[in-house]
Amino acid sequence: MNGLALALLILFGALLIGGILLQPGTKGGLGASFGGGGANSAFGAQGATPFLSKATYWLAAGFLGTTLFIEVLIIRQSRSVLDKTTDKAPVTAPAPAVPVSAPVPVPAPTHTPSKK
Numbered sequence: 778m779n780g781l782a783l784a785l786l787i788l789f790g791a792l793l794i795g796g797i798l799l800q801p802g803t804k805g806g807l808g809a810s811f812g813g814g815g816a817n818s819a820f821g822a823q824g825a826t827p828f829l830s831k832a833t834y835w836l837a838a839g840f841l842g843t844t845l846f847i848e849v850l851i852i853r854q855s856r857s858v859l860d861k862t863t864d865k866a867p868v869t870a871p872a873p874a875v876p877v878s879a880p881v882p883v884p885a886p887t888h889t890p891s892k893k
Contacts, residue, residue, distance in 0.1 A: 782847050789840040796833045 779847070779850060782843060782850065786840065786843045786847065789836055789843055793833065793836040793840055796829055796836055800829045800833070
C-alpha cells in the first residue's frame with residue numbers, strides 16, 4: 778500500500794508540474810510554444826486555459842490528498858520521530874572514556890661523568 782501511495786504521489790507531482798508549465802502566462806511561457814495561445818487550437822477560441830486550470834486544481838487536490846493519506850499511514854504504523862526519542866529510562870551522561878593502556882612516562886636517563 779505504501780508503494781502504491783508513493784507512486785501516486787510522484788505521478789500527481791509530475792503531472793502537476795507539467796500542467797503548471799503548460800499554462801499560458803503574460804509572456805507566453807511554455808504553453809505558447811505548444812499552441813496554448815493560438816485561436817485555432819483543439820480546445821476552442823479560448824485555447825486550453827480553462828481545461829489546464831481545472832486540471833491543475835484537480836491534480837493539486839490529488840497531490841494533497843495523497844500526501845495526507847501517506848501521513849495517516851505513517852501515523853498508524855507508529856513511525857513518529859517523537860515517539861522514538863522518548864525513553865522510559867532516565868537519561869544519564871556517559872562515563873568518560875579511559876584509554877585501555879595509558880603510556881607510562883619514562884624518566885630521562887641521568888648521565889654521570891666518568892672519572893679518569
